[in-house]
Amino acid sequence: MSLHPTLQPYADAWTHSIEAISELVQPLVEADWNRRTPCPGWSVRDIVSHVIGLDCEMYGDPRPIHSLPRDLFHVTTDLQRYIEVQVDVRRHHTAPEMTSELEYTIIRRNRQLRNESRDPGTKVRGPLGTELTLEESMRSHAFNVWVHEQDLRTALGRPGNLDSPGAHVARDVLLAELPAVVAEKADAPRSSAIVFDVHGPVEFLRTIRVDIQGRGTLETAPALGPAAAFTLDWETYVRLACGRVTPEAAADRVKAEGEPELTAAILRNFKVTK
Structure with missing residues (x-):
């Protein structure tokens, strides 16, 4: 079996955006990773950390055990705290560590999608212990990754892909x-x-x-x-x-x-x- 036709557009959109993100960040020098993005409170490194974290959770990896510092003023809700863990745990990673983990995550997720045979209505885990369908999860994920691709493009002065599948x-x-x-x-x-x-x-x-x-x-x-x-x-x-x-x-x-x-x-x- 292969990916259900209903899910294919979301897989295609994710693939297009995640490869664009990889291409954007691959040549960055260390200072570029600290550039501010339009996403409140997040740098280029934080955006990429978030995308890696999202895909690790889509893959089924356990969430990191990590305590957030108290001075993250952009974090005010339970959902934001939940999301911030995957970001903060990578805040001191170097550029080579970030690009290597991103590439490894893309390889794993591509393999997972090639072997994905579940029905779109299958229940999967969502943030904060919620449940949603596989279709809802993949749609939301494709949307999130495309929006963050745009955040990176704005921060790096590399506009594009405003008409992409994402x-x-x-x-x-x-x-x-x-x-x-x-x-x-x-x-x-x-x-x-x-x-x-x-x-x-x-x-x-x-x-x-x-x-x-x-x-x-x-x-x-x-x-x-x-x-x-x-x-x-x-x-x-x-x-x-x-x-x-x-x-x-x-x-x-x-x-x-x-x-x-x-x-x-x-x-x-x-x-x-x-």
Whole structure:
């Protein structure tokens, strides 16, 4: 047996992004590993440590036994503490140690994916003892690795892959969160429509319709006379949704039309990553 067809796009996206990350960091000198990235509190080394840690856990390795220092001010939640362990345990690793472990991890995970025959609905472990399906896990993983590839590209001044397989996974993951952003978090008016027109390497036009009960649904049909409309480029959409830039900092790249309080509430609640 081989990888289920439902899972293949996520495996392809992961492969594309992880190989891009390996190519980005392979030639870095030691000082480059300490560069700040758009991911709050994390350096280039921290991003790569996180990606290695994610893949080690996907492989089934036990988590490291490690106590976090108390001065990590960007770590405030249980989930962040859980994630930070794999990062902090590698904070003093050298550049050769980082690239060697990354390459070894890629080899192991590629072998695992070649032999993966489980059903997409198989339950697997998630963060903090949670359970999720294999499909959910692989989708989330492909999304995370692509976002972190973009973090590294920003930090290193090497833009690219905004239309890669991982970008299309990211589009679907982020759009799935949009109804909750508009209808629940921003409390958009009932029986209203909010339009998002995104251009660039990944383009889409989507409408969030809020019904009389206040529930939001994602539609591809455009809306006439929407309560609010946003026009922005794909990279800005990703950076806002992943908390890499504030609405204030991105104001010159977002055209917002509609009632100012509503548009401000939507942008204020646009971040969907933990």
